Amino acid sequence: MTSEPAEQTELSHRARAMLRAVAEGRAHLATSREPDLYIDGVPCCDQFTAHLLTHAGLITADQGRFGELMPATLTPEGATAIGAVAVAA
Numbered sequence: 045m046t047s048e049p050a051e052q053t054e055l056s057h058r059a060r061a062m063l064r065a066v067a068e069g070r071a072h073l074a075t076s077r078e079p080d081l082y083i084d085g086v087p088c089c090d091q092f093t094a095h096l097l098t099h100a101g102l103i104t105a106d107q108g109r110f111g112e113l114m115p116a117t118l119t120p121e122g123a124t125a126i127g128a129v130a131v132a133a
Contacts, residue, residue: 063118078095
């Protein structure tokens, strides 16, 4: 057994792909309490994971009006999460 932090070992392939899309500047978040993620202008198929990534502090967006789409950005923690995965792969 390894003692790696849970947030690094428990990211699914889909979650990592979502983080990469954010890092590439292809994602937007709809501002709300449960922000929905859009990639390439299309609603993401897994909003549950999008909410988890947001609440875990891996992605964020500037505040806008309720429901407004704002560019999503990777937090330092999000960059570390996909960087750690890239090194381990």
